[in-house]
């Protein structure tokens with residue numbers, strides 16, 4: 001047992017002009033994560049506290065929040081790693097709906113824009129599935145691990161300063177399909193990816209990859225998109241005959 | 245229930261939120277020194293084109309304490325930028341051979357090796373050895 005002081009950002013859109021911090025002293029088990037402590041607050045101290053969560057096992061991507069200023073999944077942030085008061089805030093760079101709940105419409109809209117689904121290159125083989133070798137799978141596998149938790153957006157100063165920026169996860173997911181041997185949708189995605197507000201807004205801070213709980217490495221994906229877009233440009237301008 | 249999402253203000257506080265942001269800003273900041281050094285070289289070329297007196301004055305300027313401090317700082321910033329940049333190359337240029345990807349250190353190592361070779365070549369042509 002340890003008594004943990006939580007300092008939680010509260011915002012009630014019906015009564016508050018702006019957010020404020022509220023302290024809770026919570027009796028916690030040693031092995032608890034921040035999400036357990038929040039659940040304990042909600043169950044025993046303050047049922048009005050709002051936050052998102054679902055799986056409690058780093059799969060659903062719902063419980064992203066700032067823990068002592070760093071974007072974390074609350075279900076993966078162990079209390080034992082945080083001596084002293086633990087400050088819990090909603091994910092940075094997203095508007096606050098209520099308490100720790102953010103408005104994520106911007107990310108969802110951007111994700112849709114990059115067409116993160118299979119656009120088949122060939123017609124599906126008759127009565128069979130698309131074949132793929134282990135090497136072809138490995139080529140993009142890492143980028144499939146994204147759980148849409150948006151920690152990378154909260155870590156990215158470019159996104160904070162330039163909200164139009166497409167952002168790490170959306171670009172990584174577009175790149176995931178571009179690298180898929182079955183997919184032929186790269187041209188359709190390029191308009192978003194190669195735009196100023198696509199990959200080129202990134203100045204390679206690298207924070208997205210550092211905070212990503214699934215080791216997707218969105219920063220890597222963005223740099224690869226930049227290189228491919230540059231090759232496209234040179235092909236189109238210097239060797240137009242190589243492009244159909 | 246009315247919706248009234250609150251947009252928290254963005255300040256430059258983020259730079260100090262984690263050491264990674266300071267490291268990033270130092271890398272960005274290095275361009276001031278590298279850019280300044282490049283301008284100095286342009287000035288040197290101009291002096292060279294103006295004849296021996298101008299060139300001698302330029303060389304004298306390079307030997308002042310302020311110039312030496314500036315060069316040491318520029319060297320430190322350029323080395324920091326290059327090292328951090330080459331360490332990032334495996335992210336941008338993954339190489340897949342068969343099923344496996346080449347280990348990161350092979351890719352950054354190749355960049356460091358090329359850097360060392362080019363530097364040695366330049367020093368050789370400059371008559372350093």
Ligand code: SF4
Nearest residue numbers: 146147149150152212
């Ligand atoms: S790339 Fe990583 S940090 Fe970003 S949304 Fe996906 S899982 Fe989360």
